[in-house]
Amino acid sequence: MSTQIIIENSILFLLLWAIIFFRYLLIAGAFHMYFYGIKKEINKARRISTKLRKTHQTKKEIIASFLSSGLFAIGGVFLLQIWRMDYSLVYSDISDYGIVYLFFSALLFLFLHDTYYYWLHRWMHRPSIYKHIHRQHHDSIATSVWTSFSFDVPESVLQAIFLPIMIFILPMHYSVVLFLLMFMTFSATINHLDIEIYPKNFNKHPIGKWFIGATHHSLHHSEFITNYGLYFTFWDHWMKTESKVYDQRFEEVSR
Ligand SMILES: [Zn+2]
Ligand SMILES: [Zn+2]
Numbered sequence: 583m584s585t586q587i588i589i590e591n592s593i594l595f596l597l598l599w600a601i602i603f604f605r606y607l608l609i610a611g612a613f614h615m616y617f618y619g620i621k622k623e624i625n626k627a628r629r630i631s632t633k634l635r636k637t638h639q640t641k642k643e644i645i646a647s648f649l650s651s652g653l654f655a656i657g658g659v660f661l662l663q664i665w666r667m668d669y670s671l672v673y674s675d676i677s678d679y680g681i682v683y684l685f686f687s688a689l690l691f692l693f694l695h696d697t698y699y700y701w702l703h704r705w706m707h708r709p710s711i712y713k714h715i716h717r718q719h720h721d722s723i724a725t726s727v728w729t730s731f732s733f734d735v736p737e738s739v740l741q742a743i744f745l746p747i748m749i750f751i752l753p754m755h756y757s758v759v760l761f762l763l764m765f766m767t768f769s770a771t772i773n774h775l776d777i778e779i780y781p782k783n784f785n786k787h788p789i790g791k792w793f794i795g796a797t798h799h800s801l802h803h804s805e806f807i808t809n810y811g812l813y814f815t816f817w818d819h820w821m822k823t824e825s826k827v828y829d830q831r832f833e834e835v836s837r
Contacts, residue, residue: 591659598655606647609767610727617777628777628835630800631724639721640728646718647731650738657742661749665756670749672756679753688758691748692765692813698744699812704823706737707807715740722774725803730770769813773799778835785832792816797832801825 617625664670676684706716718734733741745762748754754762772779775796784790785797792814802809808825811818818824825831 591663594662595655595659598658599652602654602658603648603651605767606651606731607644609771610730613727613771613775617775617779625777628779628837630778630797630831630835631776631804633724633804635722635724635726639724640726643722643726643728643732646733647728649735650731650733653735653738654742657746660746661759664746664749671751671753672749672759673753674756676755679755683753684755684758687752687754688761691752691754691758691762693816694748694752695744696811696813697817699741700810700817700821702740703810703812706740707810720803720806723803725774725776725800727771727774729774729803730767769794772796776800778832780836782833782836784836785829797835798825798828801828801831 661670665672673679679687703716705711712720715734715736719729719732719737722729722732745759749759773794773796778795778797780790780793780795784793784795794809794811794813794815798809798811798815802825805825808823809818809828810823815824
């Protein structure tokens with residue numbers, strides 16, 4: 583590899599690290615300000631966790647998220663290099679596969695990502711694995727928006743590799759890739775908000791019931807062996823790992 587390519591990739595890596603970390607700070611910060619600042623009074627009754635946050639928890643989460651952002655940036659450099667060399671299935675002309683496929687590829691990616699994460703997550707909860715890989719994320723029993731990117735290094739790697747692998751398997755328009763990156767950030771922020779923002783009976787709605795939100799994921803942090811899903815409740819439903827108190831807790835905190 584020439585010196586110029588090494589310098590170029592190093593600059594790209596630092597740039598992506600900064601972008602990913604500031605995206606996290608910006609989105610998590612905006613949610614925090616709105617739901618715990620502007621809407622503070624309304625949201626007191628919608629708080630899900632019954633536990634208090636530990637001292638210095640936020641600081642620890644932000645430091646872990648800073649390191650995770652760096653690992654996701656390595657995945658980003660790889661992705662951009664592969665795309666630039668035209669080795670991936672990422673395409674730039676929508677008419678190559680058509681508009682229907684554009685939506686289908688986004689939904690299929692989300693389902694496959696959810697499937698990958700559900701089984702990875704169950705594996706990470708094995709006692710012998712947990713302490714090396716998944717402990718940092720569960721250090722937050724009462725979650726916050728800042729928990730959304732707080733992982734141990736091995737977990738960040740296992741999460742960061744999924745998209746760079748998928749660009750060799752599933753053809754996706756570059757706008758779909760950008761949409762997915764934003765979707766992942768918003769979904770992780772909402773799921774760790776610790777305030778239910780979905781409307782009443784969303785957990786019973788024919789479509790709504792398949793989406794994971796703050797109540798669903800908060801119960802994973804407090805119960806530990808339920809609600810392993812990432813975006814959807816399909817796998818928890820099929821594998822009977824959904825929390826028994828999910829519906830009851832959802833009703834209590836939604837309005
Ligand atoms: Zn977990
Ligand atoms: Zn979590």
